Amino acid sequence: MVRRARPVLSSLGPVTLDRTGVEPLHRQLYRALRQAVIEGRLRPGERLPPTRALADEWGLSRNTVVTAYDTLLAEGYITGKVGAGSFVASALPDAPPQGGPGRGDARRGVGLSRRGVALAAVGGDMRDPSGRPFALGTPDLNAFPFAVWAQLLARSWRVAGRGLAVDPDPLGHPPLRAAIAGYLRAVRAVRCEADQVVIVSGAQQGLSLVAQLLLDPGDSVWVENPGWPGNRAALLGAGARLVPVPLDHEGIDVEEGVRRGGDARLALVTPSHQFPLGVTMSLRRRLQLLDWAAARDAWIVEDDYDSEFRYAGPPLAALQGLDGAGRVLYVGSFSKALFPALRLGYVVVPPDLVGAVRAARRHFDGGTSIVPQAALHRFMADGHFAAHLRAMRALYADKRAGFLRTLDRCFAGLGRAEAGEAGLHALVHLPEDRPDRTLSALAKRVGLTVPALSDYYTASERRAAGEEPVGNGLMLGFAAHEAEALDRAARELADLAAAMA
Structure with missing residues (x-):
């Protein structure tokens, strides 16, 4: 194996490029430069050498260096100034570097488990709470009736404060669970009763709970590709092996999923409004997916994250409502319908799983804070939600x-x-x-x-x-x-x- 190492910049230190390895040279150069930026050996505002000069020094093609610089530019590690060259960015990107940490990486935590390594390698949060234009996942908060919400919070505590102060039901506030069940039956055609509804601190916690209960380490899970990174992180946290399945205009390609991982234990889908492509799963694909789950004794998690805001006709019936075998778990959230900081969501589980979920909530966290649940119940019962x-x-x-x-x-x-x-x-x-x-x-x-x-x-x-x-x-x-x-x-x-x- 032939290796070549010599300093590119005085502040960069020696860099080794493996010219006989599998990894492309532009990726090796990109990683070396990125690491120098992260460790402070290349400082903010410092000018990088011209691409042609660096290519000549290292005996590389200029395209190799340009590709490495373009990747650094896209990730925010360097900036480009027309006529002046490339410079180290004044502020590093918010997201962690790609590639994930090793077990001995002191900068990212010593002794991470394999699950921890996988979680840390998942892309950063794509949302932005700063209010800058085009930020995802943020509703119009100017239109929310916060004065009404404040009154309901005070009313809930005033009327039932002593009762709310005791240990809550780990599945959630019973009146709120009944209100959600009624809403889902009427609007989303979900088959459920109040005792199947579990209140969680947002849809992500709901998915994590489901994954911990239903998956063993190494179990295969279908995930839509593309899809929301947070969902993938929840599954990786349970030790799942992800099987990315492509989509077309009908939604997830079930036949391709079977080809790639027909023995999967679970499929995570967004049938009403796929994120990020926006497609709706066809009835044909829904029935295919249900048949696969019933035949394989597998589970389906239906993430119905923003079905309330549909602009072409009434809301679609949920996939869960078509399920006659009890294989679908339905996950929803109030983050977009109301406001993100509420951190309330719900999972509708098959009746056979209720006991296991109750035990898990009792041992994991004891349940979600009861005070906002009581206010949300009144918000729904008094007609404000609709x-x-x-x-x-x-x-x-x-x-x-x-x-x-x-x-x-x-x-x-x-x-x-x-x-x-x-x-x-x-x-x-x-x-x-x-x-x-x-x-x-x-x-x-x-x-x-x-x-x-x-x-x-x-x-x-x-x-x-x-x-x-x-x-x-x-x-x-x-x-x-x-x-x-x-x-x-x-x-x-x-x-x-x-x-x-």
């Missing part, structure tokens, strides 16, 4: 229609905008000569939160081999912003895209 959803559905429909017109106008010739039939975000598909991660990094530096679609994909090994296509586009949230702000931000983003040509 009225708020009606108002927000109309508000978001107007915002969505105007936003799509804005994107069509601003990105004419630069990309193609689309939005699913539900949800609070739109997609702009980009041509290959405008890489989404590079444009996302450029947008972040001018104050826009625009996650790259390609960041939601898994199975990088297959992508590198060209066996599985990866989307190239941008994710744009519209719910939390007024039309004027969205218009200004869209024009600014389009100008950045145009300048990349």
Whole structure:
């Protein structure tokens, strides 16, 4: 094995490139430069050598160096100044470096378990609570009746304060569970009774709870590809082996899932509004998935994260309502319907699992805080919840229609905008000569939160081999912003895209 090491910069120290190894040279160079930035050997504002000079010094092709620099630029480790060169960024990216820590990596925690290593390697949170344009997962908080909510919080404590102060039912506040069950039966055609509803601290905790109960380490799980990184993290935390399954216009490709992992223990799907592509699972695929689960004695977790905001007809019936074999667990949340900091969600479990879930909640955390549950029960029982959803559905429909017109106008010739039939975000598909991660990094530096679609994909090994296509586009949230702000931000983003040509 031939290796070559010599200093590239005085502050970089020796770098070893393995020219006979499997890893491409541009990835080796990228990792070496990134590590020098993280460790402070390359300091903020320090100028990197020109790509041609570095290529000549190392006997590399200039394209190899350019690719390494482009990756660093896309991840926010360096910045580019026209006519001046490339410089170390003044602030490192928020997300952890790719690749995951080793067991002895003191910077990321000594002695991580294999699960811990896998969790740490999952991409960072794609949401942004700063309120910057296009941030995902944030509803219009200006339209929420916080005065009513405050009154209900006070009323709940005043009327039942002593009762709320004792140990709660680990499955949640019984009146709230009954209200949720009634709502789901009427609006989502979910088959459930109140004792099947488990209140959790957000949908992520619900998924983690389900994974801990149903999966053994090493069990295979189908995950939609692309999909939400937080869901993958919850499954990895239970020691699952993820089987990425591609999607098409009908949703998850069940036949491909069987081909890749027909013995999977569980499938995690978002049938009503897939994230991030926005497609709706067809009835044919739903029935295929249910047949597979029944035949394999497998489980299905239905993540119904924002089905309340559907703009083409009434809300769709849930997959769980079609299940006659008791194989579907239904997960929902109030984060988008009300406000994210509420941190209340729910899981509808088959009757046979209720006892196990009760025991797990008692031992894991004792249950979710009861005070906001009591207020939410009154919010639903008094009609505020239904009225708020009606108002927000109309508000978001107007915002969505105007936003799509804005994107069509601003990105004419630069990309193609689309939005699913539900949800609070739109997609702009980009041509290959405008890489989404590079444009996302450029947008972040001018104050826009625009996650790259390609960041939601898994199975990088297959992508590198060209066996599985990866989307190239941008994710744009519209719910939390007024039309004027969205218009200004869209024009600014389009100008950045145009300048990349």
